Amino acid sequence: MDPSPRIVLLATDGSEDAELAARVAADVATTTGREVHVVHVVEPLPRYAYPGITPEIYSLVHDKRKARAGELLAREADRLRSEGIEGAEVHLREGPIVDEILDLSDELRASLIVMGSRGLGLVQNLLLGSVSEGVVHHCGRPVLVARGGQRAWPPERVIVGDDGSEMARQAAEFAAEIAKPFGSSGVLVCAYPEMPEIDAEGRSRDPRLVDDALRRSERALRERANKLEGALGRRLRTQIALGDPAAAILREAEGEKVLVAVGSRGLGPVRRMRLGSVSTKVLRAAKGPVLVYPLEAI
Numbered sequence: 001m002d003p004s005p006r007i008v009l010l011a012t013d014g015s016e017d018a019e020l021a022a023r024v025a026a027d028v029a030t031t032t033g034r035e036v037h038v039v040h041v042v043e044p045l046p047r048y049a050y051p052g053i054t055p056e057i058y059s060l061v062h063d064k065r066k067a068r069a070g071e072l073l074a075r076e077a078d079r080l081r082s083e084g085i086e087g088a089e090v091h092l093r094e095g096p097i098v099d100e101i102l103d104l105s106d107e108l109r110a111s112l113i114v115m116g117s118r119g120l121g122l123v124q125n126l127l128l129g130s131v132s133e134g135v136v137h138h139c140g141r142p143v144l145v146a147r148g149g150q151r152a153w154p155p156e157r158v159i160v161g162d163d164g165s166e167m168a169r170q171a172a173e174f175a176a177e178i179a180k181p182f183g184s185s186g187v188l189v190c191a192y193p194e195m196p197e198i199d200a201e202g203r204s205r206d207p208r209l210v211d212d213a214l215r216r217s218e219r220a221l222r223e224r225a226n227k228l229e230g231a232l233g234r235r236l237r238t239q240i241a242l243g244d245p246a247a248a249i250l251r252e253a254e255g256e257k258v259l260v261a262v263g264s265r266g267l268g269p270v271r272r273m274r275l276g277s278v279s280t281k282v283l284r285a286a287k288g289p290v291l292v293y294p295l296e297a298i
Helices: 016-032 055-082 097-108 131-138 166-182 207-232 245-252 278-285
Strands: 007-011 035-042 089-094 112-116 143-146 157-161 185-192 236-242 258-264 290-294
Touching: 007 016, 007 097, 016 035, 016 055, 016 112, 016 143, 016 166, 035 055, 035 097, 055 089, 089 097, 097 112, 097 131, 112 131, 131 143, 131 278, 157 166, 157 245, 166 185, 166 207, 166 258, 166 290, 185 207, 185 245, 207 236, 236 245, 245 258, 245 278, 258 278, 278 290
Parallel strands: 007 035, 007 112, 035 089, 112 143, 157 185, 157 258, 185 236, 258 290
Antiparallel strands: 143 290
16 A cells, blocks of 8 residues: 555544544544545435425525535534644535545545444344445445444554454554554454364364464464564464454454454445455444455555
8 A cells, every 4th residue: 555645534424423533533643644634425415306396495405515514524623623633624525425435535545544433233233334334345445433432542452353364464554553652452363264274084173183273373373463563562462263253353352442453355346235254244343443454455
């Protein structure tokens, strides 16, 4: 990913979650030397959707919505100033929300998108359609989804889902950069749905072979953790787990002030409704902020 320009794009809708996102964006910008841009998107009204509503009334409603949007952006700029960010540029866009956020992030070449989202929790984690999920799934840039209320930030712990991939490494490094100024501790979690080494002849059931495979995995994870310790400034704990990777990450992420970082392969326009990826599960069920790093960051 091109490190220049170093821009945080804050997407806001004026909600309580967006207030937390503004605080997160300000902290990230202050501690990493990035500048902040703020965007609010006004969705277009369905023209002539209701019988008896004249073009004049539509125009009046449209103007009022734009005026309220301008006031919201002014409040966000004031909020950022109170957090120590001067001169944040604001952007008022009209159109489909996800598309407009993604288009602006491309125009600015943003290095990070920050936005709010209400956590759905484990019971409701099959619901679809949130703006934050749409941005994460179709964005070629890191996205930090802020949730959990004001008590969720700044992070005291960073939980990184590690599968040995390049995107997991990038997610870990970016999370460490964000969390280091707060003195956060870190955990590198690697989970296997099955044993890490399965012999075609079934010898993986041999306890000695299983132990050897787990020890090799633990050593590899420890090596990756050692490389990250300089970025975080603290020793990272490692955790090998068996079973669903998302569940293992979420178990480690229990509690307050936890930033979860995962890599994502992205769904793309054809596979946008596919379920089951680790990043999607974590994004939907995590109670606190989640950083998602894409497969090929722009």
